[in-house]
Amino acid sequence: MNVFESIASGMRSIWSHKLRSALTLFGIVVGVAAVVAMFSFVGGISKRIMEDFEQLGFDNVFFVSDRQPDNPRGLASLKVSKGLTLQDTEVLREEIPEIEWLCPTVATRIVGRAGNQARHFPVFGATPDGFPILKLELGAGRLINWLDVENHARVAVLGEIAKEDLFGDRNAVGEQMLIGKESFTIVGILRMKEFSRMFGGTGQEENHERVYIPITSGIHYFKGSKSIDYFAVRIRDGSDIGAVYERIHQTLLREHRGIEDFYIENIAEQIAEAKSGVERITQTWHTILSSIATVSLLVGGIGLLSVLIISVNERLREIGIRKAVGAEDRAIFQQFIIESVTISLFGGLVGLGVGAGLCKLITFGAAQMGQDFVIPVSGAGSVLGVSFAVAVGVIFGLYPAYKASRLDPIDAISRYA
């Protein structure tokens, strides 16, 4: 008897005992469905969190900011170092090739006015690099360019919230606004990103309450000194965060003649840590889920075992007849193992279907409630679930198959009668 005939025989025996097979399969179906659904769920959530991190835009970012030196020489040292300057940014750019974007920034809070609307706005003098660093997207018009920076141009880009405060739904590109007493032309409007609610408030609101102008204009119109408030640095993907941090620190320290009147906020590191935290949690969940799956499949396996034992006892005569016409022990063993695996594999595939259906259902349900929450069916979960089911079939088939194979033909035939 070859494998296909054994499988066919397995199918026949499932089919001829539909209710019993269904009860046996139930445990395996539930086990596999749970594995697939839970793996997909955890995978979907962690993928979502990772995407949010990306959207957040702070991976690979450092903020270098101004601060008072906390050494005993106190203010005296300020005369030795000029604080953060545009000079610093050029040196960093030159010496550290891992830096992809670098944006010096001056920030003030000042009244902005357009038509009869007026409000205090955070006004940020920045360079074109500032937008990709913060992953800000353009909604209309254009961004600040290097020519604007060079010319101290009186142009402004508004965050989406700032624009709505001043103009409501009206078009703002090309309009004039007053910043303090200076008149600026609005050249572009930013657009807020679609964000998941996973993080609640995401920090992007802050970016969109601002008015962005060229750094040079910021220094020229709204700042007494040449010093800048901070700069944001984004390093290239895959750079060694710790090493680059160290080099930025050393370079600035040298430029500032050994005075630590700056502070580097290592956001890149924090984000990286948070990401690996999420990965660890995902791993932990996978371990927990695998153990739950193991338990539920073992329970399913015990059901399978008892059904197989009943089946062997019911089929003593069949086994005896097969042996009487020349079936060897191992042919009978093979027949029952294949039957067992056929049942469990069938259960596994049904479970996979149910699990995948659950994922679709959650996705659909979320969509109904206006949430874009897609749970992709986990490949790892599917493979794990189905192979577990097969393993259950093999393991719990062993004993009944062995028992069947060792039956004495005459004994088996006559015990039935």
Added chain:
Amino acid sequence: MLIETRDLTKSYDLGAVQVDALRGVTFGIDEGEYVAIMGPSGSGKSTLMHILGCLDTPTSGRYSLDGSEVSGLKPRELARIRNKKIGFVFQNFNLLPRIDLVSNVALPLVYHGSISRSERFDRSKKLLDSLGLGHRLGHRPNELSGGERQRAAIARALVNEPAILLADEPTGNLDQRTGREIMTILGDLHSGGRTIVIVTHDAGIAEQARRTVHIEDGRVARETVV
């Protein structure tokens, strides 16, 4: 000699008591013979047939089939002998209920090892045709009469071209007329050169055989040759 036994014994150890079903059976069967085995109920006829059919092993004694010693063989080797050299017909047919007639007849070929599906089908169909069951190939055993079932069982016993056909009360579950039908088939097979051993309680049936071995109390009591 096709079959030769020497002092075959078979005892069942039932704990408190020991049942001696066979107490030393010595006899032989030549190729082409038609032998009937008779004897009172419980005398050990079935036990002897099972041993001859390699379905059971003797407690002691020797048994050689077709020139080679059978006693002491491993289960796997016994299975091979059952598969290739022996055709066994049971009193209660022992067909598999869930598969059709042609699959039942082909069953020994399934375990033969190297016979293709189509050849299995062809050989089984041919046998069923020759036994007048050509129109029943796709039927399940429970859709057939007792006589038809026994004919199918005979087809199954013959499908592997065995050296010997063993039948333990093949007409025991059949009415007289159907029984005679089966006996005619066995008679024809013998005329065609088959070696046949049949257990029966019916002296009329035994007469068809040239030689009758009488078993009593686990021993060969006497033999009659017509």
